[in-house]
Amino acid sequence: MIDLGCAALPAPEPWLTRAMRGALDELPPYAHTHGDYPAGLPALRQALADRYTARGIPTMPEQIMVTTGAMGAVAAACRLMVRPGERVAVESPSYANILQLMREAGARLVPVAMADRLAGWDIPSWRQVLSAAAPRLAYVIADFHNPTGALATEDQRRQLVDAARSAGTVLIADETMAELRLDDEVELPRPVCAFDPAGSTVITVGSASKTFWAGLRIGWVRAAPDVIRSLVAARAYADLGTPVIEQLAVAWLLNTGGWEEAIEIRRELARGNRDALVGALRRHLPDWEFTVPHGGLTLWARTGGLSGSRIAEAGARLGVRVPSGPRFGVDGAFEGYVRLPFTVGGAVAEKAATRLASAADLVATGATIEAEAPRTYVA
Structure with missing residues (x-):
């Protein structure tokens, strides 16, 4: 079985092993404490704050909370802010697991269509939704959007932050794919939080899980200090904190340059996989339509x-x-689409594309498919 449900790559060794040794x-010193750090280890909060500052967004450690993955970060924000x-408001399409998380939190989802052909956000549609629906929160992925791979422009980011501020909507900006640029000629816009550096309108979510390895469940939130304090206080009724050793491993990577080395390994592998997948799809499924993204880990394909x-x-019956x-x-x-990861x-x-082509042939001919509707694990 070829599993294309999980948009995650193997660990970029030797950096995982080195990071764990560095963490040990x-x-x-931490073993002599109680081990509970609801806001995250001070060393990691400082390293993450320094990283934002280096990107041009001055950040204090008090603006950072470490979470158990990006899902933990978004869940914390939903618990605090959404009744x-x-x-x-959510992009349409958007990341499947976040949509389900918000449904289970009781949120009423208001979809906002993406612009065509990876052109980012449809700002007039966003303005209309923010004005008419007055959503409490909006969730967006500006950088190599999951599932489409779209990259929002700098002007779109500025306009969306301005529109959210005017509507009184808190904007959650998910940066989990931000460092996975696969084509060097593409210039990355400034982060969404650059247009709200104090963090009163924009809550930024990041993660090591997509960028580095899914088994390293470390995420973080960047927001205004008062928002961070509220998130930390509410954490007593959730997961209490994030594992110490994993936090030390990410801090080691950020402080030694290992992070950049590992990300380059990650980009090279994802780039090769993307190009192989695109070539195979074009050979075996020429009627499928897609725009090749310049980064991220996913391709959004219209299925002819x-x-x-x-x-x-x-x-699922044929092995993919x-x-x-x-x-x-x-x-x-989006009944006429599938998401394919790099x-x-x-x-x-090549084999995955041939099996998908066989599956498409079965559907096109109206053949009876004797299989339960798959509930593929998505990540």
């Missing part, structure tokens, strides 16, 4: 007028798991 070297029945859900069912478009939409949208290359990418 730093552990003894059941309140509106949350066929049902993405039916292709997912047939694919793929999440269908409706997983990433609101109220059943996680396999070479012969495996």
Whole structure:
């Protein structure tokens, strides 16, 4: 079975092993404490704050809370700010797991369509939704959007922050893909929080899980100090804190230059996988439509007028798991799409494309597919 449900790559060795050894070297002083750090280890909060400052957004450690992955960060913000029945604006499509998290929190999701052909956000649509629906929160992925791979322009970022501020909407900006630029000629815009450096309108979420390794469940929030204090206080009723050794490992990577070395390994692998997947799709599924993204880990493909859900069912029968478009939409949208990650290359990418082509043929011919509707794990 080729599993295309999880947009995550193997660990960029030797940096994972080195980081864990470095963490163990730093552990003894912490072993003499209670080990509970609800806001995160001071060393990691400082390293993350320094990283934002180096990117041109002056940041204090008091503006950082370390979380258990980016999902933990978004969940913390939802617990604090969204009551059941309140509106949350989301991109359409958006990351499947965040949509489900917000549904389970009782939020009323208000979808806002993305611009065509990876052109980022449709700002007039965002202005209309923010003005008419007055959502409590909005969740966006500006950098190499999951699932489409779109990169919002700097002007779009500025305009969306201004519109959110005017509407009284708190904007959660998910940066988990921000460092996965795959084409060097693409210039990255400034982060969304550059247009709200105090962090009163923009809550920034980051993570080591996509950028480095999914098994390193370290995420973080950057926001105004009073927001961070409220998030930390509310954490007593959630997960209490994040594992110390993993925090020390990420701090070691950030402070030694290992982070940059590991990310370069990650980019090279993802770039090769992307190019292999795109080539295989063009050979075996020439009627599928997609725009190749310049970064991130995902490709959003229109399935030639066929049902993405039916292709997912047939694919599971034929040995390839793929999440269908409706997983990433609101109220059943995107039936004619699937999301494909840059996680396999070479012969495996070729085999995945041939199996998807066979699945599409089954759907196109109306063949009976004797398989339960797959609930592919998505990440």
